[in-house]
Amino acid sequence: MKDKIVSYIKGNLATESVEDIDINEDLLGSGLVDSLGMVQLVLFIENEANIKVSPEEMTIENFTTVDHILKFIASKNKDQKQA
Amino acid sequence: MKSIYTLPQLIENVARASPNREAFRYLEETISYSELHKKTDQLASYLISIGIKKGDRVGIFMNRCLETSIAVYGILKAGAVYVPLDTAAPLHKTAAIINDCQISCLITTTTKRRKVDTLLNEKSTLNRVIGDTLKNSIPSVAWDDVFSIELDDYTPPTILEQDLAFILYTSGSTGMPKGIMHTHYSGLSLAKIAADTYNFNPDDIFGNPAPLHFDPSTFGYFVSPLVGATTVIIPDAHLKMPASLSALISKERITVWYSVPLMLLQLLHSETLDKHDFSSLRWVLFAGEVFITKHLRALMKKWPNARFSNLYGPAELILCTYYNVLKLPKKDEPIPIGNVWANTEYKILDENNNDALENETGQLAVRSATMMQGYWNNKSLTEQSFHKVTIADGYEHIYYKTGDLVKLNNNGELLFLGRNDRQIKLRGYRVELDEIELTLLKHNDIEEVAVLVLGKDEEVQELAAVIKPLKGVSINLTYLREFCKIQLPSYAIPKTIEFMKDLPRTSSGKISRKEIGKLLEEHQL
Numbered sequence A: 001m002k003d004k005i006v007s008y009i010k011g012n013l014a015t016e017s018v019e020d021i022d023i024n025e026d027l028l029g030s031g032l033v034d035s036l037g038m039v040q041l042v043l044f045i046e047n048e049a050n051i052k053v054s055p056e057e058m059t060i061e062n063f064t065t066v067d068h069i070l071k072f073i074a075s076k077n078k079d080q081k082q083a
Numbered sequence B: 001m002k003s004i005y006t007l008p009q010l011i012e013n014v015a016r017a018s019p020n021r022e023a024f025r026y027l028e029e030t031i032s033y034s035e036l037h038k039k040t041d042q043l044a045s046y047l048i049s050i051g052i053k054k055g056d057r058v059g060i061f062m063n064r065c066l067e068t069s070i071a072v073y074g075i076l077k078a079g080a081v082y083v084p085l086d087t088a089a090p091l092h093k094t095a096a097i098i099n100d101c102q103i104s105c106l107i108t109t110t111t112k113r114r115k116v117d118t119l120l121n122e123k124s125t126l127n128r129v130i131g132d133t134l135k136n137s138i139p140s141v142a143w144d145d146v147f148s149i150e151l152d153d154y155t156p157p158t159i160l161e162q163d164l165a166f167i168l169y170t171s172g173s174t175g176m177p178k179g180i181m182h183t184h185y186s187g188l189s190l191a192k193i194a195a196d197t198y199n200f201n202p203d204d205i206f207g208n209p210a211p212l213h214f215d216p217s218t219f220g221y222f223v224s225p226l227v228g229a230t231t232v233i234i235p236d237a238h239l240k241m242p243a244s245l246s247a248l249i250s251k252e253r254i255t256v257w258y259s260v261p262l263m264l265l266q267l268l269h270s271e272t273l274d275k276h277d278f279s280s281l282r283w284v285l286f287a288g289e290v291f292i293t294k295h296l297r298a299l300m301k302k303w304p305n306a307r308f309s310n311l312y313g314p315a316e317l318i319l320c321t322y323y324n325v326l327k328l329p330k331k332d333e334p335i336p337i338g339n340v341w342a343n344t345e346y347k348i349l350d351e352n353n354n355d356a357l358e359n360e361t362g363q364l365a366v367r368s369a370t371m372m373q374g375y376w377n378n379k380s381l382t383e384q385s386f387h388k389v390t391i392a393d394g395y396e397h398i399y400y401k402t403g404d405l406v407k408l409n410n411n412g413e414l415l416f417l418g419r420n421d422r423q424i425k426l427r428g429y430r431v432e433l434d435e436i437e438l439t440l441l442k443h444n445d446i447e448e449v450a451v452l453v454l455g456k457d458e459e460v461q462e463l464a465a466v467i468k469p470l471k472g473v474s475i476n477l478t479y480l481r482e483f484c485k486i487q488l489p490s491y492a493i494p495k496t497i498e499f500m501k502d503l504p505r506t507s508s509g510k511i512s513r514k515e516i517g518k519l520l521e522e523h524q525l
Helices: A002-013 A035-049 A066-082 B008-017 B033-049 B067-077 B091-100 B110-119 B184-198 B217-226 B236-240 B242-251 B261-269 B293-302 B379-385 B433-440 B477-487 B513-521
Strands: B022-026 B029-032 B057-061 B081-084 B105-108 B128-130 B164-171 B177-183 B205-208 B230-233 B256-259 B283-286 B307-312 B321-325 B344-349 B362-368 B386-392 B395-408 B414-419 B423-426 B429-432 B446-454 B462-469 B496-499
Touching (some): B091 B177, B164 B184, B205 B217, B236 B242, B261 B283, B344 B395, B433 B446, B477 B496
Parallel strands (some): B105 B128, B205 B230, B462 B496
Antiparallel strands (some): B022 B029, B423 B429, B446 B462
């Protein structure tokens, strides 16, 4: 999942050309991904991870870095299994 | 208190009267008026020491952060002109702006290092960077070194209210950016009129989500210091994550919010407005785009204690009219842009630049204290944009032609009817693109829409609509076409209808019809 997200950001969303994206790189504050890009990223994650992201979950804590996103997906999967 | 004539006096005044009052806040970082006064003196002193003279242009290349306030006032104190650069713009365009107004010195922060490095590869007039130390490049200095400058030998230059203060670049319709020149007088006039209009006071906390290159930033940077209030600079990350923005507005106890309608719409849709306490919000101001009435009504219901006001004004005037929405709008009709505020007058002009007849639609032309000096390095464009009325030989009144169509309603309030160039001729019919958009918005499942013309030659031109449906709703195209047939004359029905999950935006948050047009022409939708 990590590689899929990184390559999607690099190939489709990045506002400048970057060689690699560290999982701890700030996607939001650095301007690497713009607002429209974030909407696309959320849709991509919904499809790839087969989860549903609610508007309340659109937070900095869940989406600032690739690492945050991976943790968010993991917690969503856990919730789904329990449900 | 003594009168003030220049923007730096805004900071000096508060620093003298209440030195410990908080001027700007960015998350956990904060700066008082006295600290801001000292640090901006240090920056001004540094700028003068490297040869920056009165009237020189200095670039600001930063995200929203605390240092923006130091950059703005430091440059102004040196008698120089600040030019905010959009950090999200393609770097060759940024270089074109730098060259257009001959910027030699750029102020930045370490977070922009990668972009500044790339920018320096472009051919430009830059020869110094402040705010980050760069390797193997032009001379540069870190913020800490600026803040350790001794001020014993510093003599500030004399600044007059007519001196240039800042230049805002906007992308012109032809693609070449236009540099809108504002003086200390026009900036200070904006601050005074806005403070009087809304009765701002020292206890107010201004939320500033606007980037510096976008004229609404004048509220956070000028209006708030005039009344001795505090400005909360909203971080970029929060603007991309509405649920976090909602939490921040509540936590910071913001009392005055001013943004484009888009941000308010995103807050509304974040489904978090019931979770936080927004009782501190006194004024919710919006401008830059039409706030679709049905969305405004929904937001007003969520924030019953706040007062709402629709502001209007192109960057050439900063702002010129306002309309307070005192009660819930009953109908979905667009709300007026209202009346001109203090120190401002207007005319409505017909196609030949004569005064339009009573009740007729025409172009709005405005004369005001907040009006720009003109476009940088573009005398002919400046002349074209002005409407001059000769009062006596050698004395004329100068109005700025906004390019926006307006008319008066029965209450004597101005109604915004769209851009002059959004009124087109299609196979002989006069078509108002903005009116088609408003009609389509009556459809309950449509959140936003952009209507535009495809094709260059008049014979092959056709209308296209790109629609953003409400989240989670799919719109049946056959039914939508039926809806169009009922609501619109046949020549005004868009031939092409496409759907997008979100519409492309300009860096200031407005719907980018240019970008949508490009996608349509390239068949990418």
